[in-house]
Amino acid sequence: FLFFCNHPSCTTLRSPFSRIFLYSFFTIGIVSTVVGNFLVVLSIAYFKQLQSPTNSFVMSLAVADCFVGLVVMPYSMIRTVEGCWYFGSLFCKIHSSLDVMLCTASIFHLSCIAFDRFYAVCNPLIYSLKMSHSRVALLIAVCWAVPMLISFGPIMLDLHIASVDFPFPEDLCVFLVSRIYAVMASLVAFYLPMAIMLVAYWKIFKAAKRQARQISAMESQMAAGVGKDSSKKKRHRNTMRRERKAAKTLGIIMGVFLIFWMPFFTLNIVDPFIGYSTEVVVWDVFLWLGYINSSLNPFLYGFFNRSFRDHILLMYMLYSAIFDIFELNIKR
Template sequence: MYLFMLMAIIITVTGNLAIIISISYFKQLHSPTNFMILSMAVTDFLLGFAIMPYSMIRSVENCWYFGITFCKVHYSFDLMLCLVSIFHLCCIAIDRFYAICHPLHYSSKMTFSVIRGFLAVCWSVPAAFAFGVVFSKAYASGIEGYEILVECSSSCPVMFNKLWGTILFTFGLFVPGCVMTGIYVKIFAVSKKHAHFMNNVPEKENDKKQNQLSKNKDRKAAKTLSIVMGVFLICWFPCFVTILVDPFLKFSTPAVLFDALTWFGYFNSTCNPLIYGFFYPWFRKALRHILLGKIFQPHFYTTNLFLQNQ
């Protein structure tokens, strides 16, 4: 178990660190969408670096060695980073919606100042919610014998009551998931409509080729990010459902099962760099330059990472 979890942590930390370095270093990758991907990679990196190691020890040893105060800090950051990820995915979906459905207004709508505003909301709202709910103990209000359970337990238990379990599931996963799904369905419908229109409009050969390449690039980006969104929902949905139904089942979910579902959610942060590496040739090229140490060369940050047909 230690070996398996340690491998997941190493892939999570190194993979997301490679994304952070790539987008931060190469000037060609400085775009509004990529800055949101960069911020989401920071989220996944922090989860792998600061959260997963302590969870690994608790899972394998079946004991929490770090005290009740740090237990609350750990769970607050855990919950916050999960919510930060889904907020980022919502903002990325909005960004892709404007890029594909309203391309003429994209540059004026999705400016870097707008992106900074999105990122401020993505980090501040989940942080206020997670730390506020956990440290106020609102999540445990009305749970019979909770204080005794915490004092007697050695595994850092955090259980949500019916109210906060429902709120967390509804506004932390269900509503954002429905919004993102609706946006991506609209994106693919508009992309299909645009493709049909382009095929029936006579154009100069060069213009037609350029427009086709641009449309293919936007559709590929939307498809890749929709896969990222789908993997996130698949990985975290079982854990959120358990948080929702467990209070109504009088907290009968076995601790081992809940722990396994939590790690299944963590696995999402491990998958994201692998998805980018599989679908984005620019990431593979940037990673190759990083591993070869070329980024230490003067002015190498201006190098071209895109092929002509990307």
């Protein structure tokens, strides 16, 4: 940031080749984010079999991530590649507000999905009571309302830069925040949802291990007296397989979330306390890591689910058949 403060007229320092490469790379990421999340939304909206409480959170998550790809990432791409902001100071505030709101909404939805899965696995008898349609709607409303409150209000009123004395050039859109806003916003937007996810998935993992052992015990009783030794070995293998699968699934979900968002929110808190001395390229790398999480969510919460894959394949075949019929009629 100090580099840009000393250069009031910003000019791109990238070669034509690097600009083409970066635009191509970011465009692929934007398209995959929009298309992947749109397919999730379309699948849940079209097929009633997919319309469950959990998938309500997944659908709302996909809407948030889709908007990240549509209205946030394209302008961030231009800012990152060109090193300049061509859209005015007012739209800089709007873009920053949308960025904070949509990314925070995405993270909130991830914690709600973890909370929903916790009740489904650990308390299945009261799941339908705890996750009624009205309660799911309320949680989704909170997932959108709280991010809006911590983004548009403070940013549009410049409360996020209270006590920040750096000058802000007209041709740059640098998102600096005060120490108070950095700590409070990061706690609400990331660390609190992260804690919810860690606790929920840890309890789910323990419940999955317990259920795997109970299933193995039932299998051993059914196979008692018939191939006792081989049955015991098979039971042990099945238990280990179930436990590894549960650990792998939950590990991937939490690992991806932490890898792609932890660097940004850690730096977001640290940077105001070290005089905003972090290089712009570091900010860009960490920010785009967070954006990539929005492109991976459809695969983690949608396409890894066999039911989702089957319905998306069915929808693709249906639309392909309609397109072929339409094309055939045109040729005639």
